Amino acid sequence: MIRYLSLYREFLIQRFKILMEYRVNFIIGSTSTIFVQAAGLLTIWVVMRQIPSLNGWSFDEVLMIYGLVTLAKSINHMFADNLWTIGWYYVRSGGFDRFLVRPIDPLFHLLADRFCHDGIGNFLVGAALVVKSSVSLGLVWTPLKVLYLVSAVLSGGAIFMALNLITATSAFWLMESIPVTQVIFNTHEFAKYPLSIYHKGISLILTWLIPYGFASFYPASYLLGRDVGAMAWLGPVVAAMLLAISYRVWLVGLRHYSGTGS
Amino acid sequence: MMRRLRRTLAIYGSVASMTPKTFLAYSIWVWVEFFLQIMAMIIFVYFWRAVYAGGGALNGLSLRQTLNYILLAQIILPLAQTRAVFRFGFIIREGQLIIELLRPLDFQAAEYADSIARLGLYLLLKLPLVVIAWLFFGLQLPANPAVWGAFAVALVLGHAVLFFFDWAYACLAFYTTETWGLSVVREGVAAFFSGALVPLAFMPGWLQGVANALPFAQGLYVPISILSGIAPLSDVPRLWLVQIIWLVSMLAASRLIFRVAVRTVTVQGG
Secondary structure, three states: OHHHHHHHHHHHHHHHHHHHHOHHHHHHHHHHHHHHHHHHHHHHHHHHOOOOOEOOEOHHHHHHHHHHHHHHHHHHHHHOOHHHHHHHHHHOOOOOHHHHOOOOOHHHHHHHOOOOOOHHHHHHHHHHHHHHHHHHHOOOOOHHHHHHHHHHHHHHHHHHHHHHHHHHOOHHHHOOOHHHHHHHHHHHHHHHOOHHHOOHHHHHHHHHHOOHHHHOHHHHHHHOOOOOOOHHHHHHHHHHHHHHHHHHHHHHHHHHOOOOOO | OHHHHHHHHHHHHHHHHHHHHHHHHOHHHHHHHHHHHHHHHHHHHHHHHHHHHHOOOEOOEOHHHHHHHHHHHHHHHHHHOOOHHHHHHHHHHOOOHHHHHHOOOOHHHHHHHHHHHHHHHHHHHOHHHHHHHHHHOOOOOOOOHHHHHHHHHHHHHHHHHHHHHHHHHHOHHHHHOOOHHHHHHHHHHHHHHOOOOOOHHHOOHHHHHHHHHOOHHHHOHHHHHHHOOOOOHHHHHHHHHHHHHHHHHHHHHHHHHHHHHHHHOOOOOO
């Protein structure tokens, strides 16, 4: 474990050396997602300025939901973005073989190969939203609540990673995984708003099948003092289970991998 | 004169006819976009229903009108996304720029032919989406053929405005060589100010001012408000005129900027 942590540090240092070669690109890349977030946020602001609440959620409360899912997404974006590229960049080119002959876990190698600076912008936006929301609502941050927030964001990040890992594994069969990953990944858009605005079936799917609800709606409800029962505490459990499942799926895929012979 | 014109049309016509073939080769992406758009529609329908839960009209628009507008905007939205940035990035990286410039036809005109063919193909491919929106989300389409005609003209004009704007914007790639970030910025700004996420009527005055000062609304808000009935037919000539002014100035700007920017390019030895 410690060996892997220090290895990750080495990978990170190398990655930053590469990134710093192209400083302008680094800055554009890390800040550009802020514009996309701004589009979504401006929309919510423009609309909610004119109505008292969205299904009983005030503007600042919706920002908390939006902020939590954005933070969780940014964790995945920074540390596991390479799951998107596995098909076209590693498997199809045969570059994946490189990971298999090295004395470290291939999944670790894949993730550590590319820290993605593009996620920094999302992280900043998410953090700003949580701060703005809690200041406007006058939330009191006890140490327990801070711990809850950190664990909620990490669990949310893990849910993003696990779902992306499951879908990325399809690359071992299809040579290309982005289409599948994209469709599942995009369902997180639902989790930017209170799950209670949707049909019951949709919120069930986002709780038990594609559990992005645990990355936003349930922890936000708890932090805002709304009663969602045990759901407030299930996030880390769901994340751990999903990670375990996704790792099994990955191992099955890995066994299936036979290289492209190029 | 006539023969030359016919020859020119034949050349650019064959460029345009290549577009469907490349599309068919990547049909998986057509499906992905299809799923994503249905997903976005579902989210928007529930979001707007919750917004209108209090009943009545907001900014003079009823729930029905707003949903009609938003559903149509979501179907058209991918058209307002940029392609030129990626295309320029690609031809610079691969060293293809030289080849494009050496060809005995106008580079921009050839790309436009490709782009307009994409527009037609796109509309065809999206027909199932329109049917789904009509069946499940209560989309209403106008019965008056004049509205359809006005929409078609506004769409082609607006598409051209965005095409020439993107041409000028993509010239930034000659300086930065970074394209992902450029396209993300462009997409974020366009998604909001084109009116794809929320009708311009909802925005406070100063934001509407910004939206009108940017070209994106010409490509999306204008045609969609005609088709969804937000803009009455009597307003159409004025809307067209504004679009044409945008079109002419963007065309001039894009050619000028390209001529300046292309001098700076260092083609990587691909």
